[in-house]
Amino acid sequence: MRTLEERKRQADENMERIDALLTRELAFSVKSGDVCSSAVQALALAKIALEMSSENLRKEEK
Secondary structure (H helix, E strand, O other): OOOHHHHHHHHHHHHHHHHHHHHHHHHHHHHHOOOOOHHHHHHHHHHHHHHHHHHHHHHHHO
16 A cells, blocks of 8 residues: 555645646647636646645645
């Protein structure tokens, strides 16, 4: 089982990846005129899920 520190580090890495993907996909979507693309929606939901997971890890730490 992974330690709390390992899980926090993994969550941070995942958040960085999602942020990069979301930024790139948003730029492409704006350029193509499809701001509500499925990819943008999926990445936004993934980011929300990761933020919730990170919040739970912070609560667990306390």
